[in-house]
Amino acid sequence: MLPISTTRRGLLAAGAAFGATMLTQGVPAIIKPAQAQGLAPTPSMRGGANNYRPGAPLVQRIGNGGFWMSGTVRRAVDGAPLSGIRIQIWAHTTEGYETDPHSHGATLTDANGVFRLEMPQIIPAFGQAHGHLAYDDDAFQAVFLRPVMQSSRDKRLTADFVLQPA
């Protein structure tokens, strides 16, 4: 349990601390999209497109699952969430290499611009436990990401896209 103070003094202090944090650190990312003026597009990462397979099928789950890849897709400049955007995901997992077709799968973002796809556990390959995500359709410029896991024992990995109209 978090030690949350429920006295009037405690709540006032917490509220003041939150307000001060907002003033000095900026608005938390979770409530930011509505007012994110001039949101910069996400650049592709080095090696992000390695072993990409154009046209990988939309899947409910890659293999037997057990690991979650998730993230958000927003539009550059105004930060509006983008729905129905196809994101391809692949990695070296307990069930196959990056080069194996069955290691690849695609999913679509929901109305809030959020995607989430279950896949097998990612394991360290080529020295780093990492995943690959790609946006490669016509409406926006292509982006290839290669996020690295903090720990190879993690059960999830996230990556966010900010797309620029093509």
Add this chain to the structure above:
Amino acid sequence: MRWMKAALLWAVVAGAIGVSLAVAATSPLLAWRGPVYVVAGFAGVLALALVLLQPLLAAGYLPGLPVPRGRRLHRWVGAALVAAIIIHVAGLWFTSPPDVVDALLFDSPTPFSVWGVVAMWAAFAAALLAALRRPLRIRPRLWRLGHSGLVVLVVLGGVVHALLIEGTMGSVSKLVLCALVVAATAVALIDLRSWMVLTRRKQDRRLWSSRLPASPQRTEGHPATASAACAGAKVPDDERSA
């Protein structure tokens, strides 16, 4: 006491190499790798182990393998090291071609691949220099400076490459092996005075003559005799004239 020291040295070297290979051979990561990737990874571990042997053989530190014999073995181990590196890179290339192409072009997202590629080219260059030494009649001291300089790159690049990787090697055995590689190389380079061509020759002569009678057993490590032994006990002409 002497045999104990010899046994201890052999035990440390054999232990570090044996344990590193054994830990890598039983890594849980192997379950999710095909045979080619397994061999490629293992070739890398073996290469690091051979890099530990090289300075010990070159300087004749291993009991039972003094300089003439150790030096001869040094050449064979050097050839094996080049082969291990080639198998390592080729195996990785078969496993994921674009990742190896990125690494070789210094365009990889992983910092350790740059160190690995630098170490690879330095090792190839050091071996090539050794092979061309007699055909091109390279002056012994110049040869040693060049070979040693490249070796420093091999050790530095190889150790950083290995330490930054999350792979089949155990973290403790990897750290111990890397520390031994750095220590053995540093001691051998200092002992063989590899930078000698950079210092003034007169001063060198004085240092040699003051060093010789003080440690008669260490004449094996003496640069002039060592290079003579390396060139097949035949002192090259340019060394005599020098």
